[in-house]
Amino acid sequence: MSYLKSSFRHPESPKNKLGYTEANYEGALSTLCAGCGHDSISNSIINACFELSLEPHKIAKMSGIGCSSKTPAYFLSKSHGFNSVHGRMPSVTTGANMANRDLTYIGISGDGDTASIGMGQFMHLVRRNINMVYICMNNGVYGLTKGQDSATSDLGSTSKKGVPNMYEPMDLCELAISLGSGYVARSFSGDKSQLVPLIKGAIKHNGFALIDCISPCVTFNNTPKSTKSYEWIRDHKEATGTFDLVPQEVEIKVKNPDEVNETIQLHDGSFINLYRQPEGLDIRCRESVLSALEDSKTQGKVLTGLLHLNPDSRNTHEIINSSKRPLNTLKEDDLCPGSTELEAINQSLR
């Protein structure tokens, strides 16, 4: 790994609508292993936020514990970050989101943090439909504790320790779809052209958005017999199709209209254009996607891309009918009923 981060940036780096360059979205120098897939995902997050012209300070970065959960230090240094406890990022983010519905919440977790210690919280986060982006940097292995199998490791997959995994894997996307998540995607850290639009779509989606991002661990799980290695994923990856996110304020101009299978409007007016979707796959239909996922598994392939989208999804605030004003902005006048009411309460208790 490097120990110094260059501060030189091209003077004519492109600027976004806020006048920011990508440098405004960067973070501290990564301390992960050189070649770690997680660093590529961090970069894709930087690209996505830059391209959407999000104000960095209106983003909150949430994480649990593990290699993946360290990454929020490596992007968006002008955003507040919260590195909480192992497997509990979902509850902390739920509380944070209840306190202020106006921020963008990017939750970063790993396969250990999500699929083992945090599985309970993950599932309830999905069913409550907290408005957030949840990226699971999935490498099938416990990195910080040096190489134990995780619950997403495929049956028979062999990490550096050399012992094939004996148990069935969890499929986070299938779980999220069955629990009602309105935005579910799978991607690969090495495929920026797919990952960046997926992150942008996830940010724009109203409600819980999962990106299960396969992110090879170069140190402990990049072996020839691992199904989460760079080589294996490149050979077995298959995409549902490609897509564009067209923000609400941009006039829709599709380069090759003939290639567009479908255009889906999101909650805030943005559009998602789907290209080259396979015959018979309807990403709005849960059954269709679950069956496609199972089919590709049978064929030994990893289906990536946007797997499921429900543009009508309602987030937790809409479900519980909470104020449009962020709750953390309310003051005494709004919150305290005052002494006259209290005396009336006293009187009713006599």
Place this chain on the structure above:
Amino acid sequence: MSIEAINDFVIRFANVNGTGSASANNMFAKAVFRMGVPVSPKNIFPSNIQGLPTWFEVRVTEKGYLGSRGDVDFVVAINGQTLRQDYDSLMPGGYFLYDSTKSLPRDFNRKDISEIGIPLTQMCIDNYSDPRQRQLFKNIIYVGSLAYLFDMEFEVLTGMVKDQFAKKEKLIAPNIGALELGYNYAKEHFDDVCGLRVQRRDNVGNAIMIDGNSASGLGAIYGGATVCGWYPITPSTSVVEAFEKYAKKYRVEKETGQNKFAIVQAEDELAAIGMAIGANWNGARAFTATSGPGLSLMSEFLGLAYFAEIPVVLIDVQRSGPSTGMPTRTQQSDMISAAYASHGDTKHVLLIPCDPAECFEMTARAFDVADRLQTPVIVMSDLDLGMNDHMSRPFEWDDNRNYDRGKVLTAEDLDGLAERWGRYKDVDGDGIGYRTYPGTHPTKGSYFTRGSSHDEYAAYTEDSSVYEENMERLVKKWETAKDVAPHPQIKYRDKKSKIAAIFYGTSAQASYEALDGLEEEGIVLNTCRIKSFPFHPDIGEFIKEHDTIFVIEQNRDAQMRTLLINEFNIGTERLRSILNIDGMPIRARRIKRKIERMLNGENVSPFTTAKSGTEVEA
């Protein structure tokens, strides 16, 4: 010799749970209260929905002693399962009201009590056809009988029925009818049998009757809480239910119909406190409520909030442990685990209320203390306080009071800073840094909150000296906390006395009563009621001033005594425990007897619990 007393006796109702008895028994208690006589009801219920024994004890106490007295003068025995136990528990000279539809077993032959047989079941069969009504009105009938036996003002009871069913008017007449049935039966058959009386007084002033959990829920509303993550657990559930009830009344935007609160029922206690911490981190006031097992589950998160310095309010309504313990019985046995919850060197601010007014005030204040100190604050209530109605001074609120949000920097503050800002920098010397809420400023004030070791600027560090400095700063903050938290209530009955008592929470009422009794015998103890942790230095001084200090509490291991010895490093010899662990509220009579015997030099155990249910023996 039958017991004769005016406005000073204990009546115990023995019922089957799920039969509607608690509301009838509460009605009786409230009627006493409305006659201007202080009263203390205690519901002793099982962890069950229907069919198991449940008791309800009402103490009628003209002098206003609201703790548990001990001993029973009058029993209303409605439960066949516990008939023997209830019969035997009665004081000599007491009264035993039973359902005489079936006669008492032959071996029930105490000669030292008065038996009052009322054929409740038969009366219900004769007067009602609906089975549920037969069950519910049985309770109302015996309340009617009591009204006659105790010579109570019947209109007070009928007035309560009218209040209670104001919205279901057709229920008023049958309920009053049931009261009359009972009243008239007692009048015909038991004229002049009972020597206990309730007579109108003017002794309740402007007091209110409410349970501590409702008071805490209301305190959270007044304290400005907007977010609540919670997981149901007896006996804390009703804190959140009350919060929700009041929120729906006071926290809905008129224009939009939208809620100025968010209550999320979590998947477990870990998530419950995680939500509260996340919301507080983001600048809302948030809390959760739990009991023993939940406190254990929340420990890891409490450590995070302590070390990352995030305010959070937790209301711990203690119950009998360990493990699942007796979920519907009271205890003060989470003191040590709350004080030092979580691994590593952690300690937490505790506020300890003793009545509903304090549940209200301390819950509201807990948010100020947590924001000021940027750390968890745990309100240590218990089942007795939380779930029973208590007579209490009324709630008060000063409309000029502003929330103390502690040290929080706004965008303007950040722009005006001369020096580089550090989240954990102690610029004021009180151990507390300045925090920022997410989203405050486009370029300044962002930081990375973490439970891992960090420097003044919130950056990760494994530098030993930086770690040490940070841990020492937290000790400085702990010192600051001693002044921020409520101070102890110290009372010198006699400046020269070398004996004293220390107690807290629900042990206070019974202790004060016991000490009044001792004072009448010429034994004078000074008192210190602890209201918070960390301990105020005055408590240490108080201990030093006395040779013998009784520490009165409701747990096996003398947890407060342990905390006192640990924190002050004094007093092993002079701090003597008086303990109660039977799951019932500690009784005044037993405290008094125990102190008498200890002062008498007798070698007695610290436990006030009587063996084999004999209530008289100390």
